Amino acid sequence: MKGLITMDDLTNEDILSILDDAARLLPVARGETYLPLLEGKILGNLFFEPSTRTRMSFETAMKRLGGDVVNLGDVKTSSVVKGETLFDTIQMVDGYTDIIAMRHPRQGAARYAQDAARVPILNGGDGAGHHPTQTMLDLFTILQSHGTLEGLSVVLAGDLRYGRTVHSLSHALVRFGCKLILASPELLRMPAEIIEDLREHGADVIETEDLLGNINDADVVYMTRIQKERFADEDEYTKVAGAYKLHARDVANVKAEMIIMHPLPRVDEIHPSVDSTRHARYFEQAFNGVVARMALLCRLLNIEVPAEIQGGEA
Amino acid sequence: MADEHNMRRVTAIRNGTVIDHIPSGQSLKVLELLNIARDTSVPVSLVMNVPSKKMGSKDIVKVEDRELTQTELDRLALVAPDSSIAIIRAYTVAEKLEVNLGKEVRNVVQCTFSNCITQNLREPLPHRLRVTSTDPLTLRCHYCQRPQDLDELIHNLL
Numbered sequence: 001m002k003g004l005i006t007m008d009d010l011t012n013e014d015i016l017s018i019l020d021d022a023a024r025l026l027p028v029a030r031g032e033t034y035l036p037l038l039e040g041k042i043l044g045n046l047f048f049e050p051s052t053r054t055r056m057s058f059e060t061a062m063k064r065l066g067g068d069v070v071n072l073g074d075v076k077t078s079s080v081v082k083g084e085t086l087f088d089t090i091q092m093v094d095g096y097t098d099i100i101a102m103r104h105p106r107q108g109a110a111r112y113a114q115d116a117a118r119v120p121i122l123n124g125g126d127g128a129g130h131h132p133t134q135t136m137l138d139l140f141t142i143l144q145s146h147g148t149l150e151g152l153s154v155v156l157a158g159d160l161r162y163g164r165t166v167h168s169l170s171h172a173l174v175r176f177g178c179k180l181i182l183a184s185p186e187l188l189r190m191p192a193e194i195i196e197d198l199r200e201h202g203a204d205v206i207e208t209e210d211l212l213g214n215i216n217d218a219d220v221v222y223m224t225r226i227q228k229e230r231f232a233d234e235d236e237y238t239k240v241a242g243a244y245k246l247h248a249r250d251v252a253n254v255k256a257e258m259i260i261m262h263p264l265p266r267v268d269e270i271h272p273s274v275d276s277t278r279h280a281r282y283f284e285q286a287f288n289g290v291v292a293r294m295a296l297l298c299r300l301l302n303i304e305v306p307a308e309i310q311g312g313e314a
Numbered sequence: 315m316a317d318e319h320n321m322r323r324v325t326a327i328r329n330g331t332v333i334d335h336i337p338s339g340q341s342l343k344v345l346e347l348l349n350i351a352r353d354t355s356v357p358v359s360l361v362m363n364v365p366s367k368k369m370g371s372k373d374i375v376k377v378e379d380r381e382l383t384q385t386e387l388d389r390l391a392l393v394a395p396d397s398s399i400a401i402i403r404a405y406t407v408a409e410k411l412e413v414n415l416g417k418e419v420r421n422v423v424q425c426t427f428s429n430c431i432t433q434n435l436r437e438p439l440p441h442r443l444r445v446t447s448t449d450p451l452t453l454r455c456h457y458c459q460r461p462q463d464l465d466e467l468i469h470n471l472l
Contacts, residue, residue: 006459085437106431108457115439127429129458193454193461 036066
């Protein structure tokens with residue numbers, strides 16, 4: 001494995017072993033113990049479009065492990081605005097760093113960068129393409145709650161067309177034999193080629209416009225934000241988005257162990273009343289971004305995570 | 315006999331390339347693919363929609379005084395993967411060639427997806443489309459992984 005561009009770059013064994021490393025790194029991520037496994041290593045953060053959680057969690061992960069970070073900074077003040085190609089930008093950063101985390105508005109940019117680079121690329125989102133490091137933290141969160149990734153019933157809801165997190169996550173879940181219920185408005189359905197890929201993997205996939213009718217049997221409900229700008233007018237948005245919101249009263253009859261996830265930021269698709277229910281996991285999920293990225297940085301830099309970490313828990 | 319008659323619809327060429335068994339109606343695309351349409355220096359003969367035992371009906375293209383290379387002919391795989399090619403020297407068939415699609419189409423066409431990284435033509439890495447199936451032909455961009463619409467693709471020749 002060189003970089004992580006899509007989930008196809010990882011086998012199921014790789015995924016489980018990286019998540020196992022992540023579990024052992026939890027006390028390091030919490031700052032309870034210091035483990036400078038990446039001392040002397042430099043991460044290049046190349047975010048060509050806005051990011052809060054992904055960029056900050058990469059930076060935190062690197063620093064918690066004793067490594068350092070250089071940032072592209074604001075695209076508007078970088079050489080990109082002068083018309084520099086991605087190829088040239090990558091050539092430069094490739095020389096400065098040991099590994100690159102990247103987000104780019106164009107789909108395929110991460111694969112392109114990996115073809116141009118010597119160092120591993122971690123895809124932090126490419127257009128409406130993939131977001132595999134988010135998937136790793138999502139899987140870590142699911143594993144923490146359910147103790148397994150196998151055979152779960154997962155509802156993915158909201159914007160499945162442009163939401164890159166659900167593109168990567170759905171690929172990974174079907175490889176573990178999960179049943180997927182894809183709940184979205186007609187306009188924002190999962191792209192046909194992704195459905196085709198999922199079914200080629202023998203996946204049990206159901207497409208529906210009904211979210212609330214499908215949550216009672218689910219083990220995981222994964223919500224995403226529906227963006228106003230995807231709709232021709234605001235009335236249409238209000239009508240459609242209203243059907244993809246969760247309130248505490250909606251989860252009265254769900255399974256006790258069902259978890260609600262969201263890649264954040266949320267707008268109003270999860271009502272604050274849900275936050276205090278036993279099902280809410282989105283804030284832990286955001287924290288898990290650090291630990292999952294720590295484990296990925298170690299794996300791609302060929303640094304072994306010790307089998308036992310002081311103050312660690314399995 | 316039908317095939318022989320078809321070949322005689324236009325004069326036999328002395329030297330050059332004959333592309334036979336092109337699916338009916340696709341010969342104009344073949345000319346475009348091979349950049350022949352823009353080249354005014356070579357005589358080109360075109361036969362369209364003639365009966366064929368093998369295909370029902372077909373097109374034929376004859377290009378005089380130019381021997382197309384294997385690389386050029388491989389571009390044909392996008393529209394006429396089953397065509398047969400003969401290199402003609404002194405009125406006789408000197409060589410028979412086959413279209414070879416391979417696993418990837420490299421630097422022939424640009425991905426059709428408007429938000430693909432390769433839309434910036436200043437980016438120097440090769441345009442790469444992976445062949446995901448040969449019958450029917452399906453292609454996906456190596457970078458953005460989007461499936462390609464073959465009719466649209468023909469307008470994106472490099």
